[in-house]
Amino acid sequence: MKSVLTGDDSMVPYMEVPLSIPNICGNEWKYVRECLDTNWVSYVGSYVDKFEDIVGDYVGAKYAAATMSGTAALHTALLVAEVEPDDEVLVSALSFIAPANAIRYVGAYPVFIDSEDDYWQMDPEKVVDFLETKCRWSRGALYNKSSGRRIKAILPVHILGHPVDMSPILDIAKKYELVIIEDAAESLGAKYKGEHVGHLGDIGCFSFNGNKVITCGGGGMIVTDNEVWAHKAKHLTTQAKVDSLEYIHNDIGYNYRMTNIQAAIGVAQMEELDNFIKRKRQIAVAYTEGLSNLSDFVLMSESESAFSTYWLYTIVLKQSESKSNSRDLISLLQDRGIQSRPLWYPLHLQETYQDCEYYGIDCAHRLHALAVQLPSSSGITDQEIEHVVSSLQMLCAE
Numbered sequence: 001m002k003s004v005l006t007g008d009d010s011m012v013p014y015m016e017v018p019l020s021i022p023n024i025c026g027n028e029w030k031y032v033r034e035c036l037d038t039n040w041v042s043y044v045g046s047y048v049d050k051f052e053d054i055v056g057d058y059v060g061a062k063y064a065a066a067t068m069s070g071t072a073a074l075h076t077a078l079l080v081a082e083v084e085p086d087d088e089v090l091v092s093a094l095s096f097i098a099p100a101n102a103i104r105y106v107g108a109y110p111v112f113i114d115s116e117d118d119y120w121q122m123d124p125e126k127v128v129d130f131l132e133t134k135c136r137w138s139r140g141a142l143y144n145k146s147s148g149r150r151i152k153a154i155l156p157v158h159i160l161g162h163p164v165d166m167s168p169i170l171d172i173a174k175k176y177e178l179v180i181i182e183d184a185a186e187s188l189g190a191k192y193k194g195e196h197v198g199h200l201g202d203i204g205c206f207s208f209n210g211n212k213v214i215t216c217g218g219g220g221m222i223v224t225d226n227e228v229w230a231h232k233a234k235h236l237t238t239q240a241k242v243d244s245l246e247y248i249h250n251d252i253g254y255n256y257r258m259t260n261i262q263a264a265i266g267v268a269q270m271e272e273l274d275n276f277i278k279r280k281r282q283i284a285v286a287y288t289e290g291l292s293n294l295s296d297f298v299l300m301s302e303s304e305s306a307f308s309t310y311w312l313y314t315i316v317l318k319q320s321e322s323k324s325n326s327r328d329l330i331s332l333l334q335d336r337g338i339q340s341r342p343l344w345y346p347l348h349l350q351e352t353y354q355d356c357e358y359y360g361i362d363c364a365h366r367l368h369a370l371a372v373q374l375p376s377s378s379g380i381t382d383q384e385i386e387h388v389v390s391s392l393q394m395l396c397a398e
């Protein structure tokens with residue numbers, strides 16, 4: 001830690017506190033060394049199988065297929081669920097862009113749904129409302145009345161480590177025979193009514209990139225109880241090869257495989273996952289306690305039916321609807337060495353998605369303008385948390 005002069009000439013502590021960085025603290029070196037020493041560095045190897053088994057068991061799914069990224073997992077999940085060109089898929093408007101892109105990879109179209117106010121997840125009331133009022137059942141399928149396209153699936157994104165309120169979404173999906181593909185990239189370990197996210201719908205996807213609760217460097221996973229889909233996922237992600245000797249392929253496959261080295265890191269990280277989540281929940285308590293006296297923010301919380309991992313602790317500015325306030329706060333925190341970020345630019349406003357349908361969007365706009373994600377690495381120290389808290393206290397007092 002060093003000291004820097006602020007504009008008002010007072011001394012404030014200066015630290016580099018990153019938003020969310022990997023925590024390499026267990027058997028990662030040992031397992032990776034084993035891969036290197038044995039030459040099992042590429043797409044097959046015991047760690048890939050082990051990692052699939054561990055993640056599948058952890059979330060309670062019968063099958064798991066590792067992929068090179070969370071985005072590849074989403075693309076593959078949409079393919080195995082037979083989402084077809086010109087279908088429509090309901091997806092959260094407030095999310096990282098990957099799920100919307102994956103919908104377009106298969107030629108389908110996203111319909112963007114707003115977030116709810118309390119936990120900032122896909123709003124289940126708006127999902128139900130859209131399906132009940134804007135769609136009609138005809139010839140054994142549900143069609144969007146305005147576009148004429150078939151609604152094939154719902155893709156809820158469990159953002160920030162907290163689950164979407166899934167019961168109404170599961171019920172309506174059952175009623176209209178829609179597939180549920182969960183994007184649980186940010187929420188490994190989170191639970192809804194005691195069940196792991198990713199294993200609430202028909203197929204779930206995780207990401208293990210560098211900012212997630214565990215990392216493989218990069219990587220993803222598909223989990224499902226559907227044996228046919230699980231085999232198809234493995235098949236498509238391994239170039240749709242049907243003969244292990246001859247180069248014979250029966251479909252357009254992809255090289256979406258995870259390497260044994262990535263999986264070795266993943267296995268070591270899974271050994272630490274419960275500790276990481278415990279720490280993330282402690283970080284959330286520390287922020288909540290440290291900031292609760294400030295009237296400037298709405299603080300992140302957990303619904304009664306949820307077990308949140310608090311992947312990225314987020315606060316929402318109250319005092320003004322002006323976006324500049326949150327961006328000013330981010331920049332003032334940066335001056336104190338603290339990395340913070342806004343939530344994502346709502347997907348229906350992105351250049352590539354401006355022609356796509358969106359429904360009931362209100363909360364997502366406000367959250368984009370006013371939310372600030374705070375440093376939440378599982379390796380953050382108490383002193384660093386205190387630095388973030390005291391900086392926010394100081395900035396709010398100014």
Ligand SMILES: Cc1ncc(COP(=O)(O)O)c(C=O)c1O
Pocket residue numbers: 069070071072095096098099157183185186206207208209218219220
């Ligand atoms: C909600 C969400 N979905 C999908 C992804 C994509 O994962 P990956 O970066 O592993 O492709 C991410 C992460 O970056 C994400 O946050």
